[in-house]
Amino acid sequence: MEDDAKDPTSTRGRQRVAAEQAWTAFGEARGVPVALLRLAGIYGPGRNTFLNLEQGKAKRVIKPGQVFNRIHVEDIAGATELLAREKIGGAFNIADDEPGPPQDVVAFAADLMGMEPPPEIPFDEADMSPMARSFYGDNKRVSNAKLGHAGYTFRYPNYRMALEAMMQAGNWRDAG
16 A cells, blocks of 8 residues: 555665655645655557557566556546645555556557567566566556545556557557
8 A cells, every 4th residue: 555664675666765755754844745656657659568569679578477557648647637736645556457467468459459469488588678677576566546535537447448549549659
């Protein structure tokens, strides 16, 4: 949950906790609520699996039990707007309703594009940057219930709905 004590294991995690503490203290000193937005994997037009497939960069890396949450940019904007308008502070997971294996997203997007997905690659054999590999070090299922209780309704509660909408709108290549 968002309000649970944090015990980060990575340098990046410790830096995030320190930044959250600093922003919270800043807001408290000024009497202003601070909403801490903990974003899941960001995607949307101009940043998505369709582009990776089109450019030949998509991979289906298999690490059994691995799941990630994601969030469409429109839901980031919508959640931010609600929290700012209502002056709601606290930590919020900005993530869709359905954590899932990354290879499933690639396969789903490939199907929507009418193409074969790239082959599956075992995690231990995958050629990835240290940063990409570090993301696979985490395996998180986060809840967005607190955001829902604050009054936010997701436009795209899962990646399938978002990818289908982007494909139908034809805006998945749009960068802005």
